[in-house]
Amino acid sequence: MRSYNRHSFGVAVFLLFCIQLLTISSAQANPRYAAIVIDVESGDVLHSANADATRYPASLTKVMTLYMLFEALENGSMHLSQPMTVSSHAASMPASKLWLTAGSTISVEDAIKALVVRSANDVAVVVAEALGGSESGFARMMTQRAHELGMPDTVFRNASGLPDNGQITTARDMATLSIRVMQDFPQYYHYFSTQSFTYRGTTHTSHNRLLRNYAGADGLKTGFIRASGFNVATSAMRNDRRIVSVVMGGFTAASRDTHMADLLDRGFARLSMLQRGDWIAQADVLGDSMELPESPPASDLQLAAAPEAAGQPVGDERRLSFQSEMGVEMGSADDPIRALIAQAETPQSSGGNWAVQVGAFNDPDQARHLATRAADQLANLMRDLRVSVAESEGERRVFRARLIDLQENDAHSACNSLRAQGMDCMVVAHY
Structure with a gap:
């Protein structure tokens, strides 16, 4: 796990605890x-x-x-x-x-x-x-x-x-x-x-x-x-x-693995604090649960962030190509503590030409529901997120659920945060 000084890490843990108390009721548990x-x-x-x-x-x-x-x-x-x-x-x-x-x-x-x-x-x-x-x-x-x-x-x-x-x-x-x-x-x-x-x-x-x-x-x-x-x-x-x-x-092998890496990182961090006798070790630095969105019905799902996710290959694991497309990094890169620190230190930008796509569906209401849920899960990291439900071109009607008007760095940060909470997503250009 990347190192923090003792004071900064304690403050970050406390802030994370507060965020969890504020957001736990807004997401529906898997x-x-x-x-x-x-x-x-x-x-x-x-x-x-x-x-x-x-x-x-x-x-x-x-x-x-x-x-x-x-x-x-x-x-x-x-x-x-x-x-x-x-x-x-x-x-x-x-x-x-x-x-x-x-x-x-x-x-x-x-x-x-x-x-x-x-x-x-x-x-x-x-x-x-x-x-x-x-x-x-x-x-x-x-x-x-x-x-x-x-x-x-x-x-x-x-x-x-x-x-x-x-x-x-x-x-x-x-x-x-x-x-x-x-x-x-x-x-x-x-x-x-x-x-x-x-x-x-x-x-x-x-x-x-x-x-x-x-x-x-x-x-x-x-x-x-x-x-x-x-x-x-x-x-x-x-x-x-x-x-x-x-x-x-x-919901996916990729989100499961990222969450596991975060749990291990924070477990080792808490173990270190317990060994030192820090007072903050009594706080649950891991949180109470990983809140995940409901999985949409298979009949409605066209794209779960990437076209390959719509398939259901037989076997112990499904290989989803968006894992490599998004450049998944394991562990604390997706840690909400780090995201919170970055938000405090870096002015938030908006009005960009990038978006985070969280799914695509036959039903526009279902697409809007998932996009709104994604925005809610990011509310403590990014303000005034814009939700877009746009119909794709083609013979079959498909509605893309997206968070739009983001700078590229913000889009990647948002997608990493969503993935850490178990929601699949991909960063796309949006004009």
């Missing part, structure tokens, strides 16, 4: 969102938002599948080179998968890498059947073991995290699992930092971009199904202290 940040050494909860609310784990389930596999390696009932047979049930699993064929085999070590990197649903079933005889039997074993580990609100119905209304957990339980897997199996934890692996001539790359983009992150796992939104469990080290954080319910 009903799928939950988060928790824990200092592993002390067990202190540095931040909690809906941490005990029921959520769908998606592919975070595979951390439990791996925990069970690590136990089998530890007790000698399995070994890393041992082949496991692929059943027709396993081979029939939907993507993400390794495309294993029925009757073939995969080694335990390759299975571990496939679960971490590829989040392969077919491999999850192979492991389940090898350890539990059947996937349903293994799911019961997973649930029982989870409760023994201190995860009372978790129920598993499958080994992969594929949709099942009965497969539930909480952010707190997922954080507990993340801590236990690294503490109970330090000899295997390094697999969670694997970013790519090659299997039968094909190289697979991890969905977990935090491992590449956040300094100090060294594991764990991402997950996505439509019902859960974008989930991630992350562990990171800084100054010999480890933090584990879980974020659930992100």
